[in-house]
Amino acid sequence: MPRLDLIKKTRVIRSPRVIQLEGMFDLPTEKTSRQQWAVDMPIEDDDWNVGLIVGPSGCGKTSIARECFKNEMVSDFNWFQQKSIIDSFPEEMGIKEITALLSSVGFSSPPNWLRPFHVLSNGEQFRVSIARALAELPGIVVIDEFTSVVDRTVARIGSFAVARTVRKREQKFVAISCHFDIIEWLDPDWIYFPATNQFQWRSERQSRPPVTLEIINVHRKAWELFRKHHYLDSTIQKSANCFVALMDGQPAAFTAVIHFPHRQSPSFREHRTVCLPDFQGIGIGNALSEYIASLYACRKKYTSVTGHPAMIQYRAKSKNWKMIRKPSVVSRQKGLEKNGKRSVASSHERITAGFLYCGPRREREAREFGLI
Template sequence: MSRLDLIRESPIIRTPRVMQLEGMFGLAAETRSREQWSVELPLSERPWNIGLIVGPSGCGKTTIARELFQDHFVDDFDWPSEKCIIDGFPQKMGIKEITSLLSSVGFSSPPGWLRPYHVLSNGEQFRVKMARALAELSELVVIDEFTSVVDRTIARTGSCAIAKTVRRRGQQLVAVSCHYDIIDWLNPDWIYQPALDDFQWRCERQPRPSISLRIVNVHRDAWHLFRKHHYLDASLHQAANCFVALVEEQPAAFTAVMYFPHPKSPSYREHRTVCLPDFQGVGIGNALSEYVASLYSCKHRYTSVTGHPAMIRHRARSPLWKMTRKPSTVQRQAGFEKHRKQIVASSRGRLTASFQYIGPSRQRDAQSFGLL
């Protein structure tokens, strides 16, 4: 049981302006301003991972949270001014652990990992800060102004990705926010509203709200929106066929496909897939990749080679993909044509895995895209 009886007082210096204000609004002449809260949070009654303190500005959220969880409150971190963000994480962490944690909170952009913290967008900084907090505070993490500096699309997707990570790591997070729109995405185990003095356990966690994607076949020029976020080079082959997933009519993810006209076993191969940082962490990139694969598998075998750790983990568990080569370093591989040699060369020296799509085909959708 966490009980708190809290009083905050501050002096009122009765200047001429203060006395004028008292007269204008009929306020009593006081020498002190006083606020008082009596809070009872039964947090020891049952196990939990995520809590949410939510309410309008001025209701006492931050004051209460700081008093209850003062040793676990996360303020700003010191980040290296010139070094990459990965150098801001604890020295005891290995690079695989750092990149895995960054990916799990929805910042899955290797080029972004190589930038200093101060040049990142607000959404990227929010996710990086969360990753570092989870890395440095092993048990309980308390974040004030949770999602307040990002737009609401990022707030929802970021909340979902962070919640999954906290639960997977067996940690605890208390989010302090004035935004109610994150509740279904954060899916907290308990909610406390100071404005109503109302505490509630949530007996059952609900599935996160669904995300509707509209997938369109686009010109290669659309790659310019995504190229800087891809973990390989920013090139795109001129023969690639390209698709974009839209979330509420905003571009979110990109997939490009190449055809390999082998005389005995022609196939299609995923050439590029990238999800914009604002939409990472909720499976949009994988959903687009698998949808496009289901279109092309109507015609020929569909394969993909990826070195991205998060995508390898997803596909290794997915019934839609069969791993045809375990993660390994490609030393030498002959291509069928000049453009294939260029693609294969980009995999040399990196740890990659090969997959074949074995999920259902969408023949009717493939016809509507003009692929059949």
């Protein structure tokens, strides 16, 4: 994109209050308010996927973006008032493609996928809107006020998840923001600073800022904070041993473990793992799951059965897990009383995969948690 000289004029209506204001601050009498920018963004000089226009309020970010990306600025989408958010995605998209895209931008909560857009939190609306923009707009996707309506934890984590998705899909995405704290997480290929008319290419990819988690053993009552975000039912076994991962002192993810008393090969089994929506997109749930597995594997085999597509995909590629049952439908049998006799009924069927943990063991940490 070549150099652009942009002039924005606005008529000034000299009302009594405006005249008073001119007198109070000795402002010159003007018929028009004039703003001018000399913009130099050579984004056509190299290949890129993610760009960032960043600066304080009033520096001209939006005006410049509207001139440079006239047809790519994303406006508000129309969402069904009553139907699930997934029904608002393009009809030609399959359900697997929709859910994969939602998961990739850090919105990986199947129960919330069923809800209408207007009942979602600000953070969830932020992510699902970007997912829909990436699904519907084949050219450059330009988002104004990027991360402005979410807290800074969601902003940073969401920025990383969005940038990773854009690069994986080989699309082009431009964020317009007044927040400088997202730069390390978004890791853009180029940045433009309208306040100083500075443009810079960032040819070397940066690693994601480190995330420190504190893992604590908790009472199963902690499940109340997480249960509505789990993709299965909301129950938890009374015998479950529960753990929570804290990020910056805030609960982020939950894992529960139960003993599986098999006659020939007793083992431990992952019972529940869920990451809160605000913390999805950087692998916290998988990190907690593997850490707890590494503790229990010091004693016996540790297995997990999951039906979550993103977790199945992650574990299938991980060296720390061995798939012991490929994704398939298994009917769970449940005993029922009927006319004084036991009968057998099939419960809800879903696609799940079974995994055996085969990664490193953390014996020292297992002792600290009192597991061995």
